Amino acid sequence: MKTTRILAFVALGFLLSGCNNDLELTAPWKDIPVVYGLINHQDTAHYIRVEKAFLDPETDAFTLAQIADSLYYDQAVVKLHDVKTGETWTLERVDGNLEGYVRQPGTFAQAPNYLYKIRGDVIDLQGGEELEFILERGDDSEPVTATTFVLEDMHFATGLPGDKLSFRYTSDTRVAWVPGPHAWVFDLLMYIHYRETDPDNPGNVLDKTVVWKVRKGIEREVSGGQPVSSVLVEFPGIEFYQFMANNIEANDAVVRTFKSIDLEVVGAGAEFRELLDISQANVGITGSQELPSYTNLSEGVGIFSSRIVLRKDGIVLTPESRDSLAQGIYTRKLNFQ
Template sequence: MRLIYCIALSIIIIFSSCETDFELNAPYKTTPIIYGLLDQSLDTQFIKINKSFLGNTNNADFAPINDCTQFDYLIAVLEERDQNNFLTGSDTLGEIMIGNLDEGIFYEDSQKIYFLETPNNYLNDDHIYKLKVNVPEKNLNFSAETELVNGAGLMFDFYTKITLQLNGFKCADNDLATTDEYLNTRLEWNTTLNGKRYELILRVHFIEYNLSGDTVSKFIEWDLGDKTSISTNGSEEMTKIISGKSFFDMIDSKLKNYNLEQEVEKRTFSSDAIEIILTAGSEDLNTYMQINEPVTNVVNERPIFTNVENGIGLFGSKFSKKLVTSMSDGTVLELCKGQTTSQYKFCCDSSEQIITISNLTGGVNVGCN
């Protein structure tokens, strides 16, 4: 009996001496975060520089608080070095607060962005750029560097350019009586130095006229996917076939759920309605995007990719080229009068194209009147 009493007393002492409170979080350490892509085709470069945050409750509650994610003061310098690593110039980035942000868990009213104005030919295709950041208050120094995607070497094939210039964007024939008679468009281009990932975007520009008398310039954007080059040395040939049927199905899918459709009187387009944007991304950008693609297997863990020294994030480069062209007579005819898209009130305001299509079709009117 005495033994049982001693054992029971020992258990009570052990458990009463244990603390019930414990810390799930390790001691907080500020981790700098950089996200930025240099693009010499733009007149201003924007870079996001943040810090990690840690709260004692749900971290999602702290994400909307700017003070938790932004440094009060820092010095960000972009250095330019030639191929021999000699410093050829440097610029200090400015800071601005930007608003009109997409909805999300972070602060939506405004966020701090760092920027550098880069007029035409300000950034050199052949040079290396290093971003160096100092946070005096916390004695933090972190950096990242990137080569530029060579803009001069990124180009559409000559045959692609001349075909679009002469024939326009051709997705359908000139006869409405032939069902499912769609035509495919072939795009070809050459890869460029330091480019690894190539993305194509197609935009259809139009003007929307409302019954209220308002007019709004709009565009429909179509993601045509991406391709990855074998190397970053450039001069590889790449091809993308754009399905004619998919073009009209895409327009239908973008507009069929437009909740203000009943207020639209008509939609018109100009001779430069089609914009094709080709963007080349650096190898680091490609690696980052591959790692963060949707998981398709049972392993949900992703490796962490960063090219930031003493921090995390991505500092890379990209470059964009675009082609602007008209829609062919057959494409206009199908857009305005075809079964898939005729309900969206597209009409042509080019008298020359209206007459041409009327002559080709025996009197079909694609005009707005």
């Protein structure tokens, strides 16, 4: 039997990025469903990407990827099903390019950019609900299914953070939050806002933001077979100044003023934990050269899971940290006043 190499795309964002997986398959003339869906009950609309990787022994995979007709099912029906109540919703196929989600140039055809959509006020998801994804491909094949729990809201632990953040050269900064029972993996980010002013022209003001991915793929710990009630992240305070020095260019022609920090925690469901565990088990000197693929779909590749976002905006620095930003060894050339 002839072995054909195909290219399958799964946009695993975590919580916000994509990856390409080369898969070795031995069955010619077979389509492989490719699904990516991250449900967040906070969203005003929910989008799920459904595509196909079509195994063609005569055509190069990269050529097929540029042909829109090769990426999508003509007669697909995508549904979401509430496992507890039995209610089912059929999603609408839309062009993501027209919805504000333009597909970036690259391996795959940019237009159309079909996604399956349902408005949040129609489905009215609640944290803790078990939700099933169903793909009917429009032929006699079995439906493709996957289930996940809609993630519950999170909140920050008292005082972590407070209204002010402290970054010290010789000690750790601590952030803690309390997730719901179904959140297992987290990213911690900071959106750092500052202002640039031209001292020769004070009316020339420019507000800027740099995004610091403080920690990624933070796994929730387990104690006594149960997930711990809160997640605590500690990191050296000096990393803040090192990040600023590496991501803001020194410029004597401007005066900079620190404004505030928006702190964001992004949580994802158990499916992402399983994905990370599989990947990490094969990383290292003794790990295999190729990472195993993971999917929670009944057939195909991809992932159907849930995410949740927790934010605290407008956090300022302590006076000590503002002084360190202005005069410290890493950032004094950035001209923060």
